Amino acid sequence: MRHTLVLLLACLAACGVQGASEFKICAFNLQHFGESKAGNDDVMHTLAKIISRCDVSLLQEVRDSKQRAIPMLLERLNKFDIHHQYDAVASERLGRSESYQEQYVFVYRVDTVRVTGKYQYPDSRPGDEDAFSREPFVVRFKAPKTAIKEFVLIPQHTSPTNTSKELEALYDVLQHVKKMWKTENVMLLGDFNADCNYLSKRRREKLRLFTEKDLSWLIKDKTDTTVRSTTSCAYDRILVNGDAFSKAVVPFSAKPFNFQLEYQLTEEEALKVSDHYPVEVLLRNAALKVSFSLSVISLLLFISR
Structure with a gap:
């Protein structure tokens, strides 16, 4: 016996x-992703390999003015990964200058997750006119196979010249979204420029995103999320709100994905894809x-x- x-x-x-098998959430600054990159076969092949590793991917610096690059990326993904079907939900084009605008794009596997709500944060709030260069595009997802079941993602790509102000305003976005959708299961992610010359330790200590005890920063300081060998900065971050969401995260799973090392690329080849590594985290399975x-x-x- x-x-x-x-x-x-x-x-x-x-x-x-x-x-x-755990559920993976990723955030990736694609560095000026538009028709030019979408027309580069080697770059698109690498992007398909990277993004197909994730159930949900936040893509930033999408400069797809003619709305062609993202459809091309989705077509490539769906041909590359025959085990899953991919779709996308995108923000409007954002930016203070008409000559330079970006979109937030969430690419997701329709067989593991679905969109249940979306909200474009306004470009001005009472008492603070136009706090963000690129206002958050907030999306709520339902993922039944995860331990958390449903969660909200708040993306942000801060302006390097205004990082402190935007991160402070991002805390207000978090509170607004929690109240609006009556949920504590919120993740904030993206290229926060939250390190090196853009955000000093002294400034960090004064920001509510860093002092609030209910927020857990999963990508730690001194983590290098940059491709260039001459830089070592924790620009790209993931943080979760609340105890329930923290417990749904697989311990120590949050990290950058070094695609240059993984796919044996030279630095020059990697930089054609992006000058950032994607950051990722795993959620427990139900x-x-x-x-x-x-x-x-x-x-x-x-x-x-």
Whole structure:
């Protein structure tokens, strides 16, 4: 009996590990993504490999004025990854200058997640005219297979010359969204420019996003999210609001994805894709967890003595 239970323990542990594939959220600054990059076959192949690793990807610096580059990317993704179907939801074109505007784009697997709400934050709020260069495009997702089930993503690509002000205003966006959608399950992510010359430690200590105890910064200071060998800055960040969301995150899973190393690219080749690495985090699966299986079997072992 005891020998049988030990074998069962091993089997269930293995099944639990294999059956609980986690859900991945990514954020990637594509550095001037438009028709030019979309027409580069090598770049698009690398982008397809990177983005197809994620259930949801926030794409930034999308400069697709003719609305051709994102459809081309989706076509490439759906041909590259035959196991999933991809779609996208995009903000309006954002920016103070008509000559330079960007979009936030969320690319997601329609078989693992669906959009249940979207909200374009206005370009001005009472008491603070035009706080953001690129106002957050907030999207709510439902992912039934995750432990958290439903969550909200707030993206932000800050202006390097106005990082402190935008990050401080981002805290107000968080509070507004929590109240509007009556949820605590909110993640903020993107190229915050939250390091090096753009945001000093002294300034960080005064910002509510850094001092609020309910917020967990998953990409830590001193993490390098840049491609260039001459820089080492934690520009790109992910943070989650609330205890429930924090517990739904797989411990130590938040990190940059070094696609240059992974795909054996030269720095020059990698920079044609972007000068940023994507950052990513895993959410726990709602399926049977190994820890639960182990607890049950351990109890049976104890009873069988």
